[in-house]
Amino acid sequence: MKLESQTREKLLKAAKTEFMEKGYAKASLRSICKQADVTTGALYFFFQDKEDLFGSLVEEPLNQMHMYMKQHYMWELQELNNSPMDKCDFSEDSKTALMIVSYMFQFHDAFVLLLTKANGSKYENCTDEFVKLTEAHYRIFADRMSIYYKTDRVDDYTIHWLAHLQIFSFVQLITHNITREDAIKQMDTIVKFMISGWFGIYKQ
Numbered sequence: 001m002k003l004e005s006q007t008r009e010k011l012l013k014a015a016k017t018e019f020m021e022k023g024y025a026k027a028s029l030r031s032i033c034k035q036a037d038v039t040t041g042a043l044y045f046f047f048q049d050k051e052d053l054f055g056s057l058v059e060e061p062l063n064q065m066h067m068y069m070k071q072h073y074m075w076e077l078q079e080l081n082n083s084p085m086d087k088c089d090f091s092e093d094s095k096t097a098l099m100i101v102s103y104m105f106q107f108h109d110a111f112v113l114l115l116t117k118a119n120g121s122k123y124e125n126c127t128d129e130f131v132k133l134t135e136a137h138y139r140i141f142a143d144r145m146s147i148y149y150k151t152d153r154v155d156d157y158t159i160h161w162l163a164h165l166q167i168f169s170f171v172q173l174i175t176h177n178i179t180r181e182d183a184i185k186q187m188d189t190i191v192k193f194m195i196s197g198w199f200g201i202y203k204q
Helices: 002-026 029-036 040-046 050-082 091-106 108-116 126-149 156-175 180-202
Strands: none
Touching: 002 029, 002 040, 002 050, 002 108, 029 040, 029 050, 050 091, 050 108, 050 126, 091 108, 091 156, 091 180, 108 126, 108 156, 126 156, 126 180, 156 180
């Protein structure tokens, strides 16, 4: 059992190196096996195929990120239900952003793989999925803001753009190769900008 665990870890380590260097599409299972000093039969004992191997490196952090986002969006809508719009406690946004940035840096390599090396795999559109989730939340959020402030409904294009802006603010903290400490500082500014921007749409 210990030998099997060690073999699997060797394969994952070699796979991460291969995917980081070449990306998913150009990565070679033969090269991964050679780096790990195991046979291709050993690889197929643990993993169904290249995509399963890639998924073993990225799927758990990806699923956890989805859960964090959904939990935050549910909390935000509950806050809107329980408090007047201008009395809502949006300080939770900063706490959640800090937690997400810290998590992304805890699993830095996995998110680099997801965001920059996943072309050709089923994970290549993961950023679009984050945008889609955020866009659906923003649609509800914006409609409630419009009702509260008695303004025109924000159009779908603007909602889509705002969702992209939010998600790519996080993406760039990983893809632009900055430190965790600098990323946290940047995110604090970004959150303040986003909150102020939302209220700027309605308070005219």
